[in-house]
Amino acid sequence: MYDIVIIGAGVVGGMIARTLAKYDINLCILEKENDVAMGATKANSAIVHAGFDAKEGSLKAKFNVRGSEMMEQVAAELGVKYKRNESLVVAFENERAEIEAIYERGLRNGVKGLSIIEKDELFALEPNLNPDLSCALLAKTGAIVCPYELCIAAVGNAMDNGADLKLDFEVVNIEKNGEVYVITAADGRTVEAKYVINSAGVYSDKIAAMTGDADFNVHPRRGEYMLLDKECGKFTQRTIFHTPTKMGKGILVSPTVDGNLLLGPTAVDMEDKDDTSTTSEGFNTIIDRSTDNANGIPFNKVITSFCGLRAVGSTGDFIIKSRNNVITLAGIESPGLSSAPAIAEYVEELLKEAGMNASLKTDFIPTRKPAHAFREMSLAEKNEIIKKDNRYGRIVCRCEGVTEGEIVEAIHQNPPASDVDGVKRRTRGGMGRCQGGFCSPIVVEILARELERHIDDITKFGKGSVLNYNKTKGDM
Numbered sequence: 001m002y003d004i005v006i007i008g009a010g011v012v013g014g015m016i017a018r019t020l021a022k023y024d025i026n027l028c029i030l031e032k033e034n035d036v037a038m039g040a041t042k043a044n045s046a047i048v049h050a051g052f053d054a055k056e057g058s059l060k061a062k063f064n065v066r067g068s069e070m071m072e073q074v075a076a077e078l079g080v081k082y083k084r085n086e087s088l089v090v091a092f093e094n095e096r097a098e099i100e101a102i103y104e105r106g107l108r109n110g111v112k113g114l115s116i117i118e119k120d121e122l123f124a125l126e127p128n129l130n131p132d133l134s135c136a137l138l139a140k141t142g143a144i145v146c147p148y149e150l151c152i153a154a155v156g157n158a159m160d161n162g163a164d165l166k167l168d169f170e171v172v173n174i175e176k177n178g179e180v181y182v183i184t185a186a187d188g189r190t191v192e193a194k195y196v197i198n199s200a201g202v203y204s205d206k207i208a209a210m211t212g213d214a215d216f217n218v219h220p221r222r223g224e225y226m227l228l229d230k231e232c233g234k235f236t237q238r239t240i241f242h243t244p245t246k247m248g249k250g251i252l253v254s255p256t257v258d259g260n261l262l263l264g265p266t267a268v269d270m271e272d273k274d275d276t277s278t279t280s281e282g283f284n285t286i287i288d289r290s291t292d293n294a295n296g297i298p299f300n301k302v303i304t305s306f307c308g309l310r311a312v313g314s315t316g317d318f319i320i321k322s323r324n325n326v327i328t329l330a331g332i333e334s335p336g337l338s339s340a341p342a343i344a345e346y347v348e349e350l351l352k353e354a355g356m357n358a359s360l361k362t363d364f365i366p367t368r369k370p371a372h373a374f375r376e377m378s379l380a381e382k383n384e385i386i387k388k389d390n391r392y393g394r395i396v397c398r399c400e401g402v403t404e405g406e407i408v409e410a411i412h413q414n415p416p417a418s419d420v421d422g423v424k425r426r427t428r429g430g431m432g433r434c435q436g437g438f439c440s441p442i443v444v445e446i447l448a449r450e451l452e453r454h455i456d457d458i459t460k461f462g463k464g465s466v467l468n469y470n471k472t473k474g475d476m
């Protein structure tokens with residue numbers, strides 16, 4: 001039996017697992033997909049928001065400001081890239097009042113490093129902006145991080161400290177048997193736990209209902225993106241937002257920590273909790289609205305597009321409850337990534353209030369060594385690592401300069417990569433200009449060899465994503 005079970009291995013569940021792994025407890029994370037970071041965590045804007053957006057007094061405001069303060073250290077401990085690149089909320093002259101209102105709200109939320117800047121200063125900072133803009137809110141604490149890398153590292157750190165991860169474990173029923181929760185998966189497996197943490201993202205209302213809480217609901221709000229080639233990664237230095245609307249923070253233009261340029265997201269309310277398809281309407285909106293912010297965006301350099309689903313809760317705020325040894329985290333839409341470390345800290349407090357009485361481990365390892373990134377090594381480092389293991393001398397992904405050695409590492413680390421996209425998220429192999437066109441077959445071969453599976457059993461991203469290995473010419 002486990003002391004604590006966490007349902008959902010997104011960045012919120014991952015951060016909670018990492019925070020609780022320092023206690024001497026039996027901890028398990030349950031995830032319905034075949035990898036971690038498969039929900040909103042893998043498809044978002046990747047911004048560590050400064051904290052001026054959310055209404056003062058809300059949980060969103062409280063955890064965003066605290067999470068933003070914590071993020072740099074958390075990322076450093078987990079060996080994850082983080083960059084305090086600052087953010088700008090830009091405005092036309094007729095939107096000036098809104099900028100002043102956001103500035104005032106930011107001050108009330110306790111955000112440091114805010115100022116309103118005028119046109120001259122704005123264009124000195126970011127020359128590629130729309131010339132009709134007249135002022136902006138500058139947030140010095142705005143930052144960027146890689147969200148799925150953060151989640152993978154957090155879960156990995158929890159596992160390195162003894163936590164279990166059960167993948168393909170779709171929770172379909174939760175029953176209380178005395179003091180113990182019995183949690184059942186779609187395939188009939190069960191686990192038992194004293195405490196249950198529900199961090200199931202857009203499905204957190206369904207999990208809450210299994211624990212007898214049907215007080216709220218969560219609906220998905222689609223957000224589509226276009227990602228541009230690394231050639232465009234310096235188009236802006238800062239994250240550029242436009243003044244927000246009631247549907248969200250609008251279309252942003254932002255560099256990513258890996259040096260690409262990101263445009264999006266749209267905001268369209270949906271019913272289907274799994275529909276992450278992209279649409280031509282979405283692309284048109286991104287193109288129209290991002291030109292409000294910037295001038296001459298090189299739209300011909302788009303290398304991929306994707307869509308994430310915000311988990312919009314019916315209360316308008318994060319929904320965080322502790323009842324009968326169940327902690328529910330629902331409606332964790334933006335700024336959920338920024339808030340995740342602070343939410344985890346709060347969950348630790350809630351568990352103590354609920355009676356968790358565990359001692360700290362003496363051998364807890366707070367840090368996680370980043371995986372090798374061959375492309376970032378000096379020539380001397382490259383020579384040294386190839387001498388130790390010649391698999392680092394074989395480039396598999398030519399766009400991103402990813403080696404066989406790094407892919408093998410990703411397959412054997414915690415949490416292990418078991419499909420092509422899992423390797424991609426851990427190594428960046430297949431993330432470049434050709435989007436895996438050249439390297440995917442080699443990645444498949446390496447996965448099959450390392451996992452001792454038949455090549456036909458290696459998928460792109462789990463169930464149903466079969467890769468075709470028939471010949472295209474000659475006998476089939």
Ligand SMILES: Cc1cc2nc3c(=O)[nH]c(=O)nc-3n(C[C@H](O)[C@H](O)[C@H](O)COP(=O)(O)OP(=O)(O)OC[C@H]3O[C@@H](n4cnc5c(N)ncnc54)[C@H](O)[C@@H]3O)c2cc1C
Pocket residue numbers: 007008009010011012013014030031032033036037038039040041042043044045046047048049169170171172199200201202203204207222223224265308309310311332333334335336337338339
């Ligand atoms: C378009 C968009 C833009 C955003 N931009 C930002 C931003 O720039 N900055 C920011 O701070 N935040 C942003 N966010 C919000 C942020 O992405 C989320 O708040 C965060 O990723 C939520 O993490 P999570 O772990 O709660 O949810 P998820 O990442 O969705 O994880 C939930 C997990 O639960 C699993 N699960 C669901 N049901 C079950 C079940 N029955 N059994 C087992 N497992 C289950 C899912 O498979 C999933 O892996 C954005 C979100 C979107 C969609």
